[in-house]
Amino acid sequence: MASKPVTPCLVILVLISLLLSHVSATPLRRLKSLQAIKELNLKGPYLGLITVYEPEEDAFFATGAFKPDPKHPFLDLSGRRFRVGKVHGKKVIYVRCGVGMVNAAAETQQMLDLFDIMGVVHFGIAGNANNSMSIGDVTIPKQFAHIGIWDWLKPNGTLGTDIVAQLDFESYNVPEGEGMNLLGRIGYRSEQLFSESGTPNTPQRLLWLQISQNWLHLATSLEGMELEQCMNSSFCLTQKPKLVVGLGGSTANIFLDNAAYRDFIFQTFQISSVDMESSAVVMTSLSNGFPMIVIRGLSDLAGGQPGPNSIDIFGPLVALNTAKAVVQFVKQLPGIGVGDAQY
Numbered sequence: 001m002a003s004k005p006v007t008p009c010l011v012i013l014v015l016i017s018l019l020l021s022h023v024s025a026t027p028l029r030r031l032k033s034l035q036a037i038k039e040l041n042l043k044g045p046y047l048g049l050i051t052v053y054e055p056e057e058d059a060f061f062a063t064g065a066f067k068p069d070p071k072h073p074f075l076d077l078s079g080r081r082f083r084v085g086k087v088h089g090k091k092v093i094y095v096r097c098g099v100g101m102v103n104a105a106a107e108t109q110q111m112l113d114l115f116d117i118m119g120v121v122h123f124g125i126a127g128n129a130n131n132s133m134s135i136g137d138v139t140i141p142k143q144f145a146h147i148g149i150w151d152w153l154k155p156n157g158t159l160g161t162d163i164v165a166q167l168d169f170e171s172y173n174v175p176e177g178e179g180m181n182l183l184g185r186i187g188y189r190s191e192q193l194f195s196e197s198g199t200p201n202t203p204q205r206l207l208w209l210q211i212s213q214n215w216l217h218l219a220t221s222l223e224g225m226e227l228e229q230c231m232n233s234s235f236c237l238t239q240k241p242k243l244v245v246g247l248g249g250s251t252a253n254i255f256l257d258n259a260a261y262r263d264f265i266f267q268t269f270q271i272s273s274v275d276m277e278s279s280a281v282v283m284t285s286l287s288n289g290f291p292m293i294v295i296r297g298l299s300d301l302a303g304g305q306p307g308p309n310s311i312d313i314f315g316p317l318v319a320l321n322t323a324k325a326v327v328q329f330v331k332q333l334p335g336i337g338v339g340d341a342q343y
């Protein structure tokens, strides 16, 4: 008789303990992080620095410019490590977001939501789509386009009137072919920018996302800065790298290593660099009303080269030159907390 009421009791107990263990494990760590963030924000504002993958991070630390905060050197959130410190006495929070636009947008938003940030510097390497630029050059674009928003239609399908560019695979039978292939056509749609300065819930359609004017102007002082030409005594870029401010950059969730598509996007959008994150960082910063700038070194020709892609060969050198440009930019940027702590 006694066993009957015991069973539901046990079930409830087990359920409660399961729930408790589940609820308390994650939040406790998160609460600690939130407490640390609260303390950190009292010492803000910080400049947000965002890279993508390890070689870029290694290059940034190799400059020796980053001095970690002795009390809170880092915080782990969403599987990323946010590092807190200073560059040339200016307070920064640095994170490596991971490859692709989802990671880039998510980490930018998280950084802006949680920390007292005054603006974002995004940096790393990129593919070069402009034949007047060379491997090793560093670009600080004035604008970015997200060039991955396509409507892919059946052959002879009708593209919408809001399509701003199109690529007809159906007639792309190169080197030779008979008639149309069945890949049809894709039409490019522009991005939808939601922003705090606009009407809520009403996005603005645009191709180009603009980099903050003041920061871009400040960046022009980096033109002509000394960039390394050689990895070591025997391994060098064919020419001295240069830093160029004011070109157009592009982003898509595509690692581009294809000459035909490279030519198409250069002709169609007049973009000089291709990467997989910048537009996401720029758009998220713009949406939230924060200034931002992007600094990308050109590690390869995005498929324009005859042999293998040079990203593995020149990537580390280009990443280092890019990181040096970032450090130089931070040094010149006014309005960031220099703070009290001497470290």
Ligand SMILES: *[C@@H]1O[C@H](CO)[C@@H](O)[C@H](O)[C@H]1NC(C)=O
Residues within 6 Å of the ligand: 155, 156, 180
């Ligand atoms: C597309 O249109 C062309 C010209 O009108 C026609 O010759 C062709 O058969 C059509 N292709 C398909 C797959 O419908």
Ligand SMILES: *[C@@H]1O[C@H](CO)[C@@H](O)[C@H](O)[C@H]1NC(C)=O
Residues within 6 Å of the ligand: 231, 232, 233, 234, 235
């Ligand atoms: C120079 O760097 C290249 C590329 O990383 C490497 O293959 C080569 O062994 C290095 N040479 C010297 C002398 O360190």
Ligand SMILES: *[C@@H]1O[C@H](CO)[C@@H](O)[C@H](O)[C@H]1NC(C)=O
Residues within 6 Å of the ligand: 130, 131, 132, 133, 244, 247, 248, 270, 271, 272
């Ligand atoms: C390509 O790069 C050159 C050299 O920086 C620049 O003058 C030119 O405007 C760029 N082309 C486009 C279409 O942006």
